[in-house]
Amino acid sequence: MNILKIIKFPSNILRKKSKKVNKNTNKKIILDIKNKLFNTMYYNKGIGLSAIQVNIDLNIIVYDVNNIKNFMINSEIIYKNENIYSYEGCLSIPNIYYEVKRYKNIIVKYEDIDRNINILKIENNNLLSSCIQHEIDHTNGILFIDYLSNIKKFLINKKIKKNNKHY
Numbered sequence: 227m228n229i230l231k232i233i234k235f236p237s238n239i240l241r242k243k244s245k246k247v248n249k250n251t252n253k254k255i256i257l258d259i260k261n262k263l264f265n266t267m268y269y270n271k272g273i274g275l276s277a278i279q280v281n282i283d284l285n286i287i288v289y290d291v292n293n294i295k296n297f298m299i300n301s302e303i304i305y306k307n308e309n310i311y312s313y314e315g316c317l318s319i320p321n322i323y324y325e326v327k328r329y330k331n332i333i334v335k336y337e338d339i340d341r342n343i344n345i346l347k348i349e350n351n352n353l354l355s356s357c358i359q360h361e362i363d364h365t366n367g368i369l370f371i372d373y374l375s376n377i378k379k380f381l382i383n384k385k386i387k388k389n390n391k392h393y
Contacts, residue, residue, distance in 0.1 A: 230266045230280035235319045235369065235386065244278045244285040244365040247299045249341060256286070256339060260297050263288040272317045274357045276364035279318050287361040291354045296346075301336035301362050304345075312356035314370045321389075322382055326373040328356045 233239045247256065259282060267275040267288055274289035285300045306329035315323040332355050334346045348355045360370055371382055 227265050227269070228262045229269045230262050230282075232266065232270060232275075232279055232317050233281055235316075235371075236383070237318075239278065239281055240318055240364070240369060241367040242278060242283060243367045244276070245283050247284050247286060247337070253339065256299070259284070259286055260288065260339065263297075264290070267317075270317050273353075274361040275317065276361045278364055278367075285365045287358075287365065289354075289357050289361060291351075291357050294351075294354055297339060298334070298336035299338070299341070301334055301358075301365065303332050303359065303362055304335050305331075305333035306359075307331050310352050310356070312352060314356065314360060316360070316370055318364075319369065319371065319382070319386075322371070322385070324371070324374055324378060326370050328352075328359050330355055332359065334358060334362070 259277060263275050263277060263280065263286065266280055273291050274287065277284045277286040287298050287301055289296055308330040310328050310330045311325045312328045313323060313325050330352060331349045336344055336346065338344055348358065371379055
């Protein structure tokens, strides 16, 4: 089983906007990335993972939320409405959890492994909707802590610096 190293905050890699996957990219390479992302996500007990979190600079995400499993290439949210608050954590920011504003209903445009364009509509599934938004944010260099107040960000940075001294 191939497990990749998850990049941890405050690494600048997490702030990179992921490159779109070119139409000519070899399908075998994409399948290999897909398998490694799922393996890494499951190994770390996550529900979603973006390629940039394992230092693969491509717009690829995976998720498995309550047995709703998917692999998305070049995903983007094309519609969102109805605010919700989602209690989130992140494999790149371990042991930090906060409530952030997300959207309950979203429509996502993405490509599948065969490079077909798909439209996914999520309604009234807060966890799935939040997870997809969280992972797409990663492809844009955005972390869930970016939605928090400055004082909360300060406390997170302080906690991370303290934890890093212990290792």
